Amino acid sequence: MRKDGGMANRLAQATSPYLLQHADNPVDWWQWEPAAFEEARRRDVPVFLSVGYSSCHWCHVLAHESFEDAETAAYMNEHFVNIKVDREERPDVDAVYMEAVQAATGQGGWPMSVWMTADGEPFYFGTYFPPAPRHGMPSFRQVLEGVSDAWTGRRDEVGEVAQRIASDLAARSLVVGGDGVPGEEELAQALLGLTRDYDERHGGFGGAPKFPPSMVLEFLLRHHARTGAEGALQMAADTCEAMARGGIYDQLGGGFARYSVDREWVVPHFEKMLYDNALLCRVYAHLWRATGSDLARRVALETADFLVRELRTSEGGFASALDADSDTADGGHAEGAFYVWTPAQLREVLGEEDGARAAELFAVTEEGTFEEGSSVLRLPHGEADADLRQRLLAAREERPRPGRDDKVVAAWNGLAIAALAETGAFFGRPDLVERATEAADLLVRVHMDFEAGGVRLHRTSKDGRLGANAGVLEDYADVAEGFLALAAVGGEGSWLEFAGFLLDMVMDRFTGEGCALYDTAHDAEPLIRRPQDPTDNAAPSGWSAAAAALLLYSAHTGSEAHRTAAEGALGVVKGLGPRAPRFIGWGLAAAEALLDGPREVAVVGRPGDPATRELHLTALMGTAPGAAVAVGEPDSDEFPLLRDRPLVNGSSAAYVCRGFVCDSPTTDATELARKLTD
Structure with missing residues (x-):
């Protein structure tokens, strides 16, 4: 039931929190389904497609201003069939029509508004x-009326435009695997390109707005590990420190906001996404592994704890996001309200002396760095003591919290599983490994359908109930990545087996001619164009993620078919890496693993043996970039790497192989460490 007494629309049956937010709109929304297009054809009206996601600030603004307005909704219902799509549930629909928006207007973003024919053109x-009209933009009502007038008065023209756009999209060149795999020259050129774009003063790449370059940072760390290039490590370390000390990082509760609106990392767009935090948790853990940085250790653990504390669902998975906006003390609703502080608020919580100290430490000024004299907490110099942070965090917990998008997205949970498993292993936190295992169990139990022809992976669930949407390439690849990380950490071969099913x-x-990869399966719902994009966006592209997981799986199993598929997929990195390294970082990271072998490490020993645990850690x-690590009893069938690998003189031992050549086994952890760095 709506606030005006009307009935909820069709979105009331959705599993997406974003769609459920629109369930009481007076707009007669449909989900993306054939019946909606059939209805448009029957009524002879255009389709209005509105795409967004739950933590999108301007999506909420458009909804409040227009979709909640009864008069506007009545016009929409009379003249259109209106479809609402959560881009996080249907990345394929989003990708296809965003490509059209960007081609037509030169820019894109969310909310995305598209008018189309009943054929989806x-x-x-x-x-x-x-x-209302402002800043050179027409009002939403003016656009609706203009589209409706064109549909009724200039139908032939509209039809010609729609057919031409659809034809242009369908005819766009498909990406195929490149000619050979990337080598030293391509990776060196990629590093040079990143160096040119690097912001030496503030860290990161490019100007404002500035996004965390998670995938590029992974490439830089791997490149340094393989080649010793100090410049690569310096760019990664300096960027990580700048972000960790900036406003993009939550100095009280841990975790990163989506991006910084400025190039100095001062003011974030406050939404917190699962994929960002999973990727960055892993990056900081890997930075600590490479450098021993105390800051990297703290941020990795705080981000892991944030994931568990604020995004973990009752079913054991991880929710998609926290909103940027929240309620204010005066009854309003504003972006960043939960996170920002004034000097007076600090003094109120901490007292005069500690409040003044906190203001200096966290760069909170009377003028403010955000809106209405408030400041985003930063830590430009030094460290904050735990007591100060805990007192402020406790006070912040009394504020109205941002909304949470509770849907579980398979791909992003795969990234979280990998991050938590490795962070837990590195820092002696078995609770984090357990949380990763519980999330993996949820994906197997709820999201994976086992059938005669293989495994079908569902993209989303909410409250343990599956969404209707099929998994896309990034789901299969990122979940496989998470399972492979969990297998290496926990020593359970079943996770390697599950990864193999997905790959x-x-x-x-998902694979076409020339080792090309597509974002949707061969038998997925046909759209006006089959989406395909090898470049990273906010998270690794499905293409690069698949290449990386295929390569790691082949190292574990010796499968030539998976190795060939990985090399074919990485061919695109040979062409794109030197030209656009910022947008194919995950592919570059996978290429580093390929050039390193990747190395295969088998640790054999008896369960509970301290020597086995030391070698395993x-x-x-x-x-060594992308090393495949297996641990278990000697000659075990749990992992292929353990077969025919006995103890050495009755002691636990590690076997290291690379490029079909194996070193002599070692029982000494120091010697093993050397074998993994030479």
């Missing part, structure tokens, strides 16, 4: 439209 595009599906259902702490 788009003919008019936009993003946010205000309720077999990648090879069978040493193997995990090795910085």
Whole structure:
């Protein structure tokens, strides 16, 4: 039931929190389904497609201004069939129509607004439209009326435009695997390109807005580990420190905001995404592994604790995001309200002396760095003592909290599983490994359908209930990545087996000619164009993630088919890496693993033996890019790498192989560490 007494619309049956936020709109929303297009064809009206996500600030603004307005909604219902899509549930729909928006307007973003025919052919595009004309933009109502007038008065013209756009999209060149795999020259050129774009003063790459370059940082760490290039490590370390001391990092509760609106990392866009925090947790853990940095250790653990404390669901998975906006003390609703402080608020919580000290430490000024004299907490110099932070955190917990998008996205949970498993192993936190295992169990139990032809992976669930949407390439690849990390840390071969099921599906259902990869399966719902994009965005592209997971799996199993598929997929990095390294960092990181072998490390020993645990941790702490690590009893069938690997003189031992050549086994952890760095 709506606030005005009307009935909730069709979105009331959705599993997406974003769609549920619109369930009481007076707009007669449909989900993306064939029946909606059939209805548009029956009524002879255009389709209005609105795409967004739950933590999108301007999506909420558009909804409040227009979709909640009864008069606007009545016009929409009379003249259109209106479809609402959560881009996080349907990245394929989002990708196809965002490509059209960007081609037509030169820019894109969310909310995305597209008008199309009943055949799904788009003919008019936009993003946010205000309720009244301003800043050179027409009002949303003016756009609706203009589209409707064109549909009724210039139908032939509209049809020609729609068919031309659809044809242009369908005819765009498909990406195929490159000619050979990337080598030393391509990776050196990629590093040079990153050096040119590097912000030496503030860290990171490019100007404002500035996003955490998670995938590029992983490449830089791996490149340094393999080649010893100090410049690569310096860029990674300086960027990580700048972010950790900036406003993009939550100095009280841990975790990173989506991006910084400025190039100095001072003021973030306050939404917190699961994928960002999973990726950055792992990056900081890997930075600590490479350098021993206390700051990197603290941030990795705080980010892991944030994931568990604030994003973990009752079913054991991890929620998608926290909103940027929250309620204010005066009854309003504003971006960043939960996170920002004034000097007076610090004094109120801490007293005069500690409040003044906190203001200096966290760079909180009377003028403020955000809105209305408030400041985003930063830590430009030194460290904050735990007592001060805990007192402020406790006070902040009394504020109205940002909303949480509780849907579980398979791909992003895969990234979280990898991050928590490795962080838990590195820092002696078995509780984090347990949380990773519980999330993996949820994915197997709820998201994976085992059938005669293989495994089907569902993209989302909420409250343990599956969404209707099929997994896309990034789901299969990132979940496989998480399972492989969990297998290496926990020593359970079942996770390697589950990863193999998923990667077999990648090879069978997502791969085309020339080792090209597609974002949707061969038998997925057909759209006006089959989406395909090898470049990273906010998270690794499905293409690069699949290449990395296929390569690691092949190292574990010796599968030539998976190795060939990985090399074919990495061919695209040979072409794109030197030209656009900022947008293919995960592929570059996978290429580093390929050039290093990747190394295969088998640790054999009896359960509970301290010597086995020491060798295992040493193997995990090795910085050799993308090494495959297996641990278990000698001659075990748990992992292929353990077969025919006995104890050495009755003692636990580690075997290291690389490029079909194996070193002599060692029982000494120091010697093993050397084998993983030479």
